[in-house]
Amino acid sequence: MDRRTMLAAGAALLAAPAARAQETPGVTPTEIRFGGTTALSGPVSALGVQCRAVEGVCRMMNEAGGIAGRKLTYILYDDGFSPPKTLEQVRRLVEQDRVAFLFNMLGTAPNNAVVRYVNQRKVPHIFLSVNGDKWGDYKEHPWTMGFAPSARTEAQVFARHALSVKPDARFALLYQNDDFGRDYIHGLRDVLGEAYDTRVRAASYEVTDPTVDSQLIALQGPEVLISGVTAKFAAMAIRKLHDLGWKAQHYIASGASSVAGVIQPAGVERAMGTITSAYLKDPNDPAWAEDAGMQQFRAFMARWLPDADTSDIYYTYGYTVGLALMQILRQCDGSFTRERIMKETANLRALELPTLLPGIRVDTSPTDYRPLQQLQLVRWDGRMWRRFGEVIEGGGS
Numbered sequence: 020m021d022r023r024t025m026l027a028a029g030a031a032l033l034a035a036p037a038a039r040a041q042e043t044p045g046v047t048p049t050e051i052r053f054g055g056t057t058a059l060s061g062p063v064s065a066l067g068v069q070c071r072a073v074e075g076v077c078r079m080m081n082e083a084g085g086i087a088g089r090k091l092t093y094i095l096y097d098d099g100f101s102p103p104k105t106l107e108q109v110r111r112l113v114e115q116d117r118v119a120f121l122f123n124m125l126g127t128a129p130n131n132a133v134v135r136y137v138n139q140r141k142v143p144h145i146f147l148s149v150n151g152d153k154w155g156d157y158k159e160h161p162w163t164m165g166f167a168p169s170a171r172t173e174a175q176v177f178a179r180h181a182l183s184v185k186p187d188a189r190f191a192l193l194y195q196n197d198d199f200g201r202d203y204i205h206g207l208r209d210v211l212g213e214a215y216d217t218r219v220r221a222a223s224y225e226v227t228d229p230t231v232d233s234q235l236i237a238l239q240g241p242e243v244l245i246s247g248v249t250a251k252f253a254a255m256a257i258r259k260l261h262d263l264g265w266k267a268q269h270y271i272a273s274g275a276s277s278v279a280g281v282i283q284p285a286g287v288e289r290a291m292g293t294i295t296s297a298y299l300k301d302p303n304d305p306a307w308a309e310d311a312g313m314q315q316f317r318a319f320m321a322r323w324l325p326d327a328d329t330s331d332i333y334y335t336y337g338y339t340v341g342l343a344l345m346q347i348l349r350q351c352d353g354s355f356t357r358e359r360i361m362k363e364t365a366n367l368r369a370l371e372l373p374t375l376l377p378g379i380r381v382d383t384s385p386t387d388y389r390p391l392q393q394l395q396l397v398r399w400d401g402r403m404w405r406r407f408g409e410v411i412e413g414g415g416s
Contacts, residue, residue: 045119046355051086051348054094054118056108057125057148061099066125068327069148070095072337073123073344075323080345087353094118100125102132109133113142120145120360123166123340127151127198130163138162143361145347146340146390150274152202155389157365164364164388166340170199170247170272172413173296174206176394177270179411180294181243182210184268189218189241191267193234193256195248196223203247203272206413224252235259243268250275257285257293269293273394282399291401296394298379299339301404303330312373339374343381343390346370378410 045052057067077091085091094116096108105124112118113136120143124130127149137144138160146166147154150173154165181188192207194200200223208215220241222234231252236259238244244267246256253275260269269292275281276295300307307313316338320329327334348355350363367390370381379393392413397404 043119043356044117046089049089050092051089051355052092052094052116052118053120053122054096054112054116055122055124056096056098056105056112056129057123058100059095059097061101063100063126066148066333067097068331069125069333069337069340070123071324071327072334073341075319076338076341076345078323079319086345086348087351087355089355093122098129100129102128105129106132106136109136113137113140119143119355119357122146122344123148123337125149130154134160134163141357143357143364145361145364146343148336148340150202151198152205152389153198155387157386157388162361164383164390166343166390167336168296168298168391168394168413169389170202171206171209172389172392173273173394174203174245174247175209175413176296176396176411177245177294178207178210180396180408181268181270185242188243190220191238191241191244192219192221193231193238193244193246193248193252194221194223195252196225199249200247203245207245224248231255232259235263235265239263239265239267241267244270246271246275248272248275250277250280254281254285257281257290261286261289271295273297276397276404278403287399287401290399293399294396295399295404297397297404297406298376298391298394299332299335300374300376302332302335304403306406315373335374339372342372342374343367343370376406376410 057070058064059067074093077093081090094112098105098108121137123146125148130147130149141162144163149165150167150170152169152171154163192203194203207219211218220238222238224231224234235256246253248256253271271293273296282290300313316335317329319338320327347363351359365383365385367381367383376395381390383390393410395406395410396408397406
């Protein structure tokens with residue numbers, strides 16, 4: 020070997036560790052650095068508390084030695100739920116902070132603003148806090164995955180339950196005229212197939228509409244009403260359904276089932292019998308007072324977030340998704356390349372988490388980017404939401 024060959028070989032050996040370091044930004048022998056954006060200010064800042072729970076999970080894991088001997092560093096930036104700000108902050112996370120991956124970012128519009136950028140750069144963009152079915156499209160954006168059941172899954176579950184009660188049921192669908200609302204159309208079509216056109220009467224509304232009264236007047240008649248709507252319009256729908264004397268079984272989006280924000284404004288008596296869905300144990304439900312999983316959650320909150328409101332289900336959500344992330348990192352088995360992180364995100368098999376309802380598990384695969392597709396139905400009894408029936412599978416057609 021001549022001197023030039025020896026120098027070239029030596030240079031290659033010296034370059035190899037540097038190349039590996041470039042392949043795994045945010046990862047050192049002592050640290051795994053990841054991040055995200057959320058709304059810590061602005062109109063939906065109440066949802067940002069879920070990221071505080073993720074921070075708590077990281078502190079808990081670090082005290083126990085971290086993952087594969089590495090400390091977890093979670094960098095969180097406020098985007099105020101503004102898509103241009105989201106893009107600015109994500110570029111900062113990827114290009115300046117050099118995070119290994121992005122996690123639990125809030126909102127459809129903010130994530131829409133960055134999905135192309137992160138997929139072009141092959142940065143894992145995982146377990147987003149969104150409910151659109153589009154986030155399960157592994158072909159369109161293979162580096163992106165949601166977490167919660169999508170609105171399409173919820174519509175499938177509503178339809179299957181309604182048909183189990185009345186196989187020849189006719190459906191009315193009130194939906195918001197956007198990706199969220201149209202997921203309810205897709206979910207009903209998945210279940211009804213070609214019969215959709217003859218069994219479903221649908222009407223849309225715009226978020227700027229002052230009321231949905233005219234839509235509901237036009238829709239009345241079918242035995243089932245599904246409201247794929249947000250909170251204000253769910254309260255309107257409950258009131259108008261009652262005022263019309265329309266005796267339909269009413270299903271409302273889980274995101275529009277707040278007692279304080281929807282049921283009380285609509286009238287607790289008017290809402291009697293309304294059905295929605297759940298997948299998390301409700302920290303306010305006395306049925307879970309002695310439950311081991313919820314006792315674990317309450318102990319976590321007391322230790323790591325002592326000033327937080329334990330009754331706020333958004334903390335329950337953040338704790339749940341944080342535990343799911345810990346499982347992904349354990350499965351990486353010390354190899355934290357972006358490719359391996361994405362591979363293990365798509366390799367969760369029947370994962371049970373302490374705050375998921377019994378029978379609900381996290382499942383993913385390289386061709387299944389919808390981690391949660393099971394839901395439990397709950398019915399308003401005049402005082403609280405009560406679970407009933409079996410866990411119902413969404414997905415498929």
